[in-house]
Amino acid sequence: MKRSWIETFSESIGLIPKISDRPDWSEFVMEEPRELYKYPDPSEWDDFTELDPLAWPEKKERHYSIVPTTCFNCESACGLLAYVDKDSNQVRKFEGNPHHPGSRGRNCAKGPATINQINDTERILYPLKRVGERGEGKWERISWDQALEEISEKIARSIRKRKDGVVYHVGRPGHEGYAERVLKAWGVDGHNSHTNICSAGARTGYALWHKYDRPSPDHTNAKVILLASSHLETGHYFNPHAQRIMEGMMKGAKLIVMDPRLSNTASMADEWMPTYPGSET
Ligand code: SF4
Incomplete structure (x- = not known):
């Protein structure tokens, strides 16, 4: 292909690699997880053994259950493997899942960093209800039953008055539409999400051009x-x-x-x- 003058110029001052010198990569093409030998074989997932690096120089074995899961830090939904420590039942780390058909073990940095969300000291582990005035920052812990009861009662009361009084917002709509279907079954059309805004422009283009969402x-x-x-x-x-x-x-x-x-x-x-x-x- 013909190079533009700016490519030729960028090559000449070393700003970009020489396009004409592109190496032959064919021997490195890898479409299967076969060469990712460092990943434990699925036959080991029930009881995978690794030395505890924190116990070094003592050679202390740790036993893990390896559980396939999904990264939810973007909607690519790449495969992850959660290493669950059999002694503590805590997730010790996440790695890519080479058997996931989409990501094939290759994740971006946010995938393994999911461990930070699990260990986040500010992670909310149970429902909290505001006490006092809005903005006072005072909360009390309530049960899931109480939370669901109060929320559903408010939604039902609103729907009895008008059909468009409820707006439902999620960070990412990666729950396969379950909550959206529930709300639609109730006659609510108030879905909003991060994705409605973030990728709306691109997805409109896809819809108009391909008549398909994210091909x-x-x-x-x-x-x-x-x-x-x-x-x-x-x-x-x-x-x-x-x-x-x-x-x-x-x-x-x-x-x-x-x-x-x-x-x-x-x-x-x-x-x-x-x-x-x-x-x-
Ligand atoms: S690993 Fe990266 S690309 Fe894959 S789902 Fe997570 S955030 Fe998205």
Whole structure:
């Protein structure tokens, strides 16, 4: 593919690697978890043994149940393995799950960092009800039964008055729509979430162009991949796609990036198509 003058210039001053020198990656292409030998085999998941690094130099064995779970730090929902200490029943760490069909053991840093959420000293472990005035910061612990009773009673009272009085907001709607279906069954259409705002622009584009929400093309076997203002290295949603785009490139696919800035992804592309300020309209 023909290089733009700015790519040629960037290459000449060493700002981006020489596109023409792209190495032959074909021998490194890996579409299966077979080479991730450091992950315990599923036959060991019931009782996986590892030496306790904190007990060093004593060689103290720790036994874990390894439980497959899902990262919920973005909607990629990559697979994780939770290492549950058999002595304490506490989760000791999270690692990627090489048998997960989407992420295949390759997570972004937020996946294993899920352990910070579990151990967060400010994590709310039970329902709290405000006492005193709003803003006073005073709360009392209540039971789940009381919380559900009071919330459902308020929702029911509101619905009896009007159908559009309830708004339901979640951080990420990754619960497969269960709560949304419950509220719809009650005649409530008040769903809102982080995703309604964060990815609304992109998803409108998908819906209008593909008539499909967040498609997943077969990047690995593509011949040409066009990225329009999207980045392998910065978008957390991008992890499952990024690894397949890299596989596609290892198999010879051309990568074209349309972006006003020379992102890390653009610097590794075959073609970078920047726009010039003021030229898009
Ligand atoms: S991309 Fe990162 S944050 Fe998103 S689900 Fe995967 S590991 Fe979690």
